[in-house]
Amino acid sequence: MMLFLHWAGFSLWLGAQITFMVWGPAARNQKLEVWAHTWITLSKVQRFIVAPACVVATVTGIALTMRLAASHFDMGAATWLMVMQGVGILAAIFTLGFATPLANRMAYLAVRSLEKGERDPAAERVRARLALLGSIGGVLVLVALYFGALGHGTGM
Numbered sequence: 001m002m003l004f005l006h007w008a009g010f011s012l013w014l015g016a017q018i019t020f021m022v023w024g025p026a027a028r029n030q031k032l033e034v035w036a037h038t039w040i041t042l043s044k045v046q047r048f049i050v051a052p053a054c055v056v057a058t059v060t061g062i063a064l065t066m067r068l069a070a071s072h073f074d075m076g077a078a079t080w081l082m083v084m085q086g087v088g089i090l091a092a093i094f095t096l097g098f099a100t101p102l103a104n105r106m107a108y109l110a111v112r113s114l115e116k117g118e119r120d121p122a123a124e125r126v127r128a129r130l131a132l133l134g135s136i137g138g139v140l141v142l143v144a145l146y147f148g149a150l151g152h153g154t155g156m
Helices: 002-027 032-070 079-116 122-153
Strands: none
Touching: 002 032, 002 079, 002 122, 032 079, 079 122
16 A cells, blocks of 8 residues: 555656646746636645645655565665665655745735736746756656666566
């Protein structure tokens, strides 16, 4: 069950994060209302899907590691496992510590822009930071996934 939750967590995390790569750029040149509602919706995706999936994947990953250590598995010989853990935790830090607050900030700026009738000038700076830090987090998830697959391919 723990392994299923881990896989489901990182699958939802990565899958929902890809939504930003499609809808963020697509909203850039849209009318104010479309742009604002896109960012309000994306912040909800981040808050209610990406962040919880990130927490589930991270917590279950730690629990799986503890279970593996309790079974006297030679952790030192499993470089793939150490890389997967380290990169996975870094991905969680980028997602929870940077991308989620920035997505929430974009929603706030979107609502404020709707109230003013024009895009808030700070929105583009926040969007650019979110794109960069969210992309770094996404790449780190993929790297962790790669090393996890590498380890499972060796039978460890």
